[in-house]
Amino acid sequence: MISGTHNAIEDPRNKDIKIFINGELFAREEAKISVFDSGYLVGDGIWEAFRVHQGQMIFVDKHLDRMWQSAKVIGLKLPFSKTELLQNVRKTLDANVMKDHIHVRVMVTRGFKKTPSQDPRLTISGPNVVIIAEHKIASEETKNKGITLFTSTIRRGSPDYLDPRLNCHSKLHEVQALIQALEAGADEALMLDVHGFVATCNATNFFMVRGEEVWTSTGQYCMNGITRGNVIQVCKENNIICKEKNFSLFDVYGADECFVTGTFGGLTPVIKVDGRTIGEGTPGTVTSQLSTLYKSLVEKEINS
Template sequence: MLQTSDPRNKNIKVYVNDGLYPRDEAKVSVFDSSVQGGDAVWEGLRVYPEGIVCLDKHLTRLHESAKTLAFTDIPSKAEIKKAIQMTLDANGMDNETHIRLTLTRGEKITSGMDPRLNQSGSCLIVLAEWKPLVYDNNSGIKVLSTSQRRNAPQYLDSKIHHNNLLNNIIAKIQANVAGKDAGLMLDDRSFVAELNGSNLFMVKNGKIYTPYAHACLPGITRSTVIELCKKSNIEIHEQDITLSQLYNADGVFATGTMGELTPVVEIDGREIPKGDSLQRKMLQLFSRNIRSYCETLA
């Protein structure tokens, strides 16, 4: 499914480093680390009238990723919240909004890989757009298992929510070429990891399963689903899952901030049911409860 442009986004204001700029003027230097080497961290935030879903968890992950990469001059949560509030207010946004929050290592004094060349501090970007959920969650999505493996920790720890997304983009390209909505990525042992942009859950015999987060991002929506299951006495397990098990599931769904909960209706040409009663219950449970996870910026 290809996202479309919303005309309301033509004249949005974007926060970059020190203030708000019109969309056409919102830029970073060609010496910025995000340009030089994808050296940045990011979060996707979903805005409802009640607030931003799991805001503190997202800001904590941003901070932890930046610390792992040894960023300097990391803005505080209060500073980031102020920049988000300024951006939303400037655009009159309080619903149906997706925020791409990015923190780069900042501008270099000359091009190069060495972080010691970054001597101006980090650069915060708040890009808020009018944007519906990325997938049609009624129809579901069709996916293709790809040859591109998800990074294992010995190569690049997936717990770092970094901007170097080529691993995932290559998987998405393979799915695009095949006319599918997303690429399904395995880990280095050939167990299921995740889709190129979202986590996966499997329903089988009245239970819910999700892959271990060894080679995938343990997403915040993923953790919300696990929490809701436990609160509702729904049996849920983390375990290694093979493609064969996924093909023969009673239901499969993807989770992520941009799509929330999305049924997967086809994997590698195999039809996956989307009418399983437990899967329907889980999707409804999430829909009823997601706004209770919203947090205000105050």
């Protein structure tokens, strides 16, 4: 098993899942999209991923708000409502008899192109919608052991050319950052912003603990993750000081604890950054406390 925040326990049921494509359900091996799809050709699309526990789609309203905002940003008119999209998600879940520990990914691209091109005017169909739901439980081994990070030379983009808050299909720079980290022997990549401050990781949001304070980036140069926002929320609700601020690797190397957040893994401890051991090299007490508080927030969402 690879090491990282997306480690999942192997589940044989995923071999037989049905995948939603534009109103129809297909067996996994038959689920295909045209080579003329805008997402495949030029990365022209948006996506969201969320969890399903005990039949409830967790924090789904926040995820859909972000998807609709992303659609507006790229000038993609969605010909369906949030309610209609959720009905199709539910259709997919029901077809797969899925209720608990499910990871759902919804992808929307601009549509099929007449010919390979960036030009949106050459799109000859409405948006393509794909919904993939899988049985996924995060590896407890990863949470218990923690992960290691390597600081990539690939910077998070500036908002004036590809706003890092946009959850789009164009993820090549993040893939490049992760490749650097893997080649350096780390699990995932830490990424700086255009000013040299710590921004985020290649697929998760980064936090550090210093004394009694929790720090994360300003949010200007990172995906404003739903889990990130929820952790900031539980800090405020429990009188834990949480600062969104600029800080550098100088601060990270001397941190008491570090952790990353994401929809799939929740909170995952970081035990090393660029070969420097963080704290005692084991998951810290504040990280553990926040993990418990986050789980309580999820339970509240399930029972709401």
